[in-house]
Amino acid sequence: MKNPWTTVSAREIYDNPWIRVEEHQVITPTQIPGIYGTVQFKNRAVAIVPLDQELHTWLVGQYRYTLNEYSWEIPMGGGPLDEDVLESAKRELKEETGLTAGKWTELMKIHTSNSVTDEVGFVYIAEDLHAGETAFDPTEDLQVRRLPFAEVLQMVMQGQITDGISVAAVLKTAIRLKMS
Known part of the structure; x- marks a missing residue:
């Protein structure tokens, strides 16, 4: 479809x-x-639903400054635009949970807020998991929990998990699990 918007001018307001x-x-x-105000991200969002053989998954908890509240989410982070998306996901999973995975499946591509930002997110399911050491970013104070996937799905349904990427990823994973 042809773009019906015309840009007359644009100026940078802020950059970090x-x-x-x-x-x-x-x-x-x-x-x-x-x-129109826009936010251009300098990273891609990458998120992972790790699933072990018993259908447990991992959540990462942290206090989100912008929301002024604590948030439980699937493991996620930012991947540089010039880095392979899957490699970014592997790095984030290892950093936040200590896990590495032998099997990776792309679950979805998602626009995080297409009304104000160009940020694109990619979500993977990680299986054949192996435990290791975490490597948290120096600015992060994270808690990591291993829970049955069914319990995480209930947390989404009860509004205890509100992060958009996490909600979409958990719901889509639940549908995939019921279909297989």
């Missing part, structure tokens, strides 16, 4: 190692002048 914020003067699809 993780994001760039721009303000765009636009003509909307209905031909009304407007303003």
Whole structure:
């Protein structure tokens, strides 16, 4: 489909190692002048649903500054745009849980908030798991829990897990598990 938006001008408002914020003067699809703010991410989101033979998975808990609350999520992080997405996922799983996996399956590609950002996320299922040591980022204070996948699904359904990528990944994994 042809893009119905016209960009009149754009200017950078803010830039740091993780994001760039721009303000765009636009003509909307209905031909009304407007303003649009965008956030461009300098990494891809990568997330992993680790599954062991007993159908347990791992959650990572941390206090999320932007939400001002504690959040339980599947293991995830950022992968540089010039790094292979799967390699980023492998690194994040190892850093946050200490796990390595012998089998990787891409579960989904997801846009995290397509109204204001260009961030793309990739989610994998990791199986044939092997335990090892975590390597948390120096800025992270994480808790890691191994739980039955069915319990994690209930946490999603009860609103105890609210992170969008985690919710989508757990629901899609649950559907895949019931179909296989």
